[in-house]
Amino acid sequence: MTDDRPNAWRRTIRQRALIAGVALAVWSTAIEARLVYLQVVRHDDILAMADKQQRRTIEAPAKRGEIRDRHNRVLAYSVDVDSVYAVPSEIADPKQAARDLCRALDACSAGDRAELERRLDRKAAFTFVERFVSAAVSDRIRALDMQGVGLMKESRRFYPNRELAGHVLGYVGTDNVGLGGLEAAYNKMILGAPGKVLVQTDARGRAFNRVERLPTTGATLELTIDEQLQYIVERELAAGVQHHKAAGGTAVMMDPSTGEILAMASYPTFNPNVFREADADERRNRAVQDLYEPGSTFKIVTASAAMEEGVIKPTDMVNTDPGFITIGARRIDDTHRYGVVTFADAIVKSSNVGAIKVGWDVGANRLDTYVRRFGFGRPVSSDFPGESPGIVWDPAKLDRSALASVSMGYQVGVTPLQMVTATAAVANGGIRVKPRIVRAVVRDGVRTPTEIAEEHRVISARTAAELTTIMEEVVTIGTAKGFAQVEGFSVAGKTGTAQKLVNRVYSHSEYNVSFTGFVPSRKPAFALVVVVDTPRNGFYYGASVAGPIFKTIADAALRHLGVPPTVFPAPPVVVDRRAQAAPLPGVPMVVTVDDAGGRAMPDLVGLSAREALRRMARLGVSLRMQGTGTVVAQYPEAGQTVAVGGSCTIMLDRGTGRGRGSTGNAP
Amino acid sequence: MEHVETFDYAIRKDVRNTTIVREVDERRQRELWTSLAIGAVLVVVVMFDAWQHFELIRQGYAIEALQKARAEEDEASRHLRLEAATLRAPQRIERIAATRLGMSVPKAADTIVLERVLPAEPPARSVVASR
Known part of the structure; x- marks a missing residue:
């Protein structure tokens, strides 16, 4: 007994140690088991949860490439702006939230507020409150500091010159997709590719690491357009159309030696920044989408075919008496009775009778050959979505009356772009150059010029020179005398006045009037066509309506281009x-x-x-x-x-x- | 009641051992210092690893802040470029020239062209500066 007493504590300690050891073992086993469960059994789930909590993947929107003019002036540009979004499921009081948001937004009517309240009440995961808001609005939204409401950056397209070249550039929808003009035609090229940013955040949501796949900026387009010339053309066209109370108008300026389009304008116009406010008529690029019967400007083609085929020479006489011609029951008049005149004079005075007689001599097949050589009847360029190919009849179906019509510019449908291309062919000595509007593409800092489009000879240089002389006389002594002459410069041109088809009948009150020409005539800086749709202030001739517009455009454009006068030039x-x-x-x-x-x-x-x-x-x-x-x-x-x-x-x-x-x- | 008492007798002998010095075990001493050195190295490694880890996180925050600032500056630059393009719009310049400065379009007689200068064509394929 006395031996046991001193060792009793040892037993106690041992027992307790055993219990503690077992408890510890159970505890650690439980922990281990829990760890195994979490790290092995639920490994994937928990990893996913952690990723969700600690990592954010942000879509980095692609920036659209720029569009610039030929002198690298910005015509279209993208910047990031704020959009207001909401998470309705996090908003406790949709009515109050709608009221607060509406107050912070720029323009929010009672209807807008009700609509917003309805959307916030839907308890959806995400909804846009307002996209592309101004900096002031985003400041006000930020100041609200509302639960469930936030701001996000979105890329928005801007056109700093507003209406300038709006029809050419087109416009971009809210989802950064080109919907019209070059924005649509080159959408894939300009669009770029979006990037992704993987952001790691700490417990407080602060980012401390990121892995980026940067967005690719789209290619930049360098156009052949000259911003200043475009402005001049738009300004003078708008003034001319408004002065003549016309339904619309278009003008296209082209470098005849390269085919580069220097300016392309349509009126009425629109602001692509707010394209939804414009109707379809305003958004239409009349220069490539509108077909019109060219009237007498088409006599350039008839004359080219006749002279090139040796049917007639400019000095040969044509009898236009008695000032009209009858084809069956149909009678076609000249504006005056010219009598017997040279073929050159017939064109200078724009005699329908003369053109018809020569057209008959040329014949349907040969005339059709030249019509197509000049580029009519097919789309001119792929740069313009919705471009009309024009209407050219099968020569086999052209009877005598139809051939007469074609000879003087009726029964053919052309676009202003086709007309200026044909004029440019005469201007450069007889070679048709395919028009182009994209001069180069800049991608990743490398500028690659677009290939010069195909060229082919339409008429000989001699015919082109003779035709140029005739067209010069149109301006100096012919139908455009006093209307299209540019002081100090020799101008070659042709007027056109065509009755419009209204309800399948040629109207006597509605006309398409036009003037096409080039200046200086002997070494052209540009070819220009001006078409005015339905002038209504009493004048309805191409010379008196389109001629002065041509003149004012040419005058300002020549000054801008620094072309020295060709008539009585100043000494060097x-x-x-x-x-x-x-x-x-x-x-x-x-x-x-x-x-x-x-x-x-x-x-x-x-x-x-x-x-x-x-x-x-x-x-x-x-x-x-x-x-x-x-x-x-x-x-x-x-x-x-x-x-x-x-x-x-x-x-x-x-x-x-x-x-x-x-x-x-x-x- | 029987009570047995036990007495312990001890003979005290004064042992003078103060002069005795324990012999230094050099092997163990070396082992000690080696262990200490290894421990120190391990501590340094652990400390360095921890420092690296926290420094990485700290630099991560700094990089994030700089990237955010750069993105903001880039965007500000784009906004300014857009504003510059807007201010350079020909219609705006003409309006200011005509209304504020009283300028007018020169007439043909007011203009003398010294020489038409055509800009040189850029090379076929070229590297251009981009912003």
């Missing part, structure tokens, strides 16, 4: 560029002066270079300039004789002002 001006870089007033210069009589040299000292140029140009004297600023010296000196066609030299300097004497020395 020589600018010493080296001297401009380092003006050296007072240094004598060497000038050759033609002293064979002439005019007294004016005093140019103190004048600006521009004013001095202007005065000398009026005298017909060439000018050589050194330096920049105002004139400080001149040779010959004021009062000395200078020959017309001769030259003089002026020295320019900044800040020296008037008062310095002439320093020029004769050689």
Whole structure:
């Protein structure tokens, strides 16, 4: 007994240790079992739950490529803007939420509020409250700090020039898909590919790591359009159409040597930023979608076929008496009785009788060949969605009356783009160049020009030159006299006035009037067609309606392009560029002066270079300039004789002002 | 009642062992220092690993913040470019020139063309700067 007493505690300890050990073992086994259950049995579920909680996959929207003009000015551009969304299931009081949101939005009527409340009440997982809101609205929404309402970035297309080239550019829907114009035609190329961003977040939802697959920005289109020319064309077309109270109009400007479309305008126009506010009529690109009977402008084709096939020469006589022609019961009139005139005169005066007689001599098959060679009856380019191919009849079905109609531009349907392409073929010496509007595609920083489209000769250079002469006379002495002449430039053109078909009958009050031509006629900077639909202010001739529009466009465009006058051109001006870089007033210069009589040299000292140029140009004297600023010296000196066609030299300097004497020395 | 008492007798002997010094076991000493060194290395490794881990997370936050700032700057730049393009619109410039500055379209007589300068065609395929 005494032996047991000291060891009793050992037993107790051992028992307790055993119990504790067993408890610990059970506890750790339970924990292990739980861990095994969580990490092995439910591994996939829990991993998925963790991923869901810690990782967010964000769709990075693709940015549409830009659209720029030929000088890299931005025409269409995408930026991210806020859209307001809601998670209705997280919104406790939809009515109050709708009221608050409506107050924060820019324009929210009672109807809009009711509709919003209905959507918030639906307890759906997601709904847009308003897409593409302004910065002010997003600030107000952010300030509301509402449960279940948030802002998200969406890419939105902007057209900084508003209506400018709207018909060409087209427009983009809310889902970033091109719906019209080049935006639709090149949608795949411009669209780009969306990216994904995998974001890891901590317990507080703060991101600390990300794996990105960056979105691919779409290709940038560089157009052949010149923003300034486009503006000029749109401005003058709109003014002309409004002045004549017409239903609409279109104008297309093209570089005849390359086929590049420099401007393409339609009126009425629309703002692609808010394209939904425009109706289908306003959104229609009339330059490629509208068919019209060209009337007398089509006589260019008839004349080309006749002269190219040797049927007639410009100097051959055509009898247009008695001023009309009858085909069965049908009678076709000329506006005047011209009598016997040369074929050139028949075209210059736009004689229907003359054109019909020549058209008959050419014949349906040969005329059809030229109609198709000039590009009528088929789409011109794939760049324009919805482009009309035009209407050209099978020559086998053309009877004498129909052939007469085609010869003077009826019973054929053409688009303004086709017409300007045909005109350009005459302008460049007889070669039809396929029009193009996309100049280059820039992808990943590499600019790849679009291939120059196919070219083929339509008429010989000789025929083109003869036709150009005839078209020049149209402007100087013919139907367009006084309407389409551009001061200082030789213009070649052709007028067209065509009755419109209304209820299958040619109207006597509604006309399609047009003018097509090119300028300067001997070395064209551009070909231009102007078509006006149904002018209603009393004038209905192509010359008096479309001619002046052509003139004002051409005048401004030539100035913009810096084309020097071709009629009585100013004498050449020589600018010493080296001297401009380092003006050296007072240094004598060497000038050759033609002293064979002439005019007294004016005093140019103190004048600006521009004013001095202007005065000398009026005298017909060439000018050589050194330096920049105002004139400080001149040779010959004021009062000395200078020959017309001769030259003089002026020295320019900044800040020296008037008062310095002439320093020029004769050689 | 019988009571047995037990006495323990001890002979105290004063043992003077203060001069006795325990012999240093150099092998064990080396093992000790080796263990300590290994332990220290392990601690350093663990500490370094932990530091790396937390530094990675800290840098992750910093990178996130910078990326967000960059994205915001990029977007601001795009907005500014759009605004610049809007301000350069020809119709706006013409309106300001005509109404605010009193300018008008020059007439043919007011214009003298020195020389038509045609821009050079860009090369067939070229690398261009992009923004």
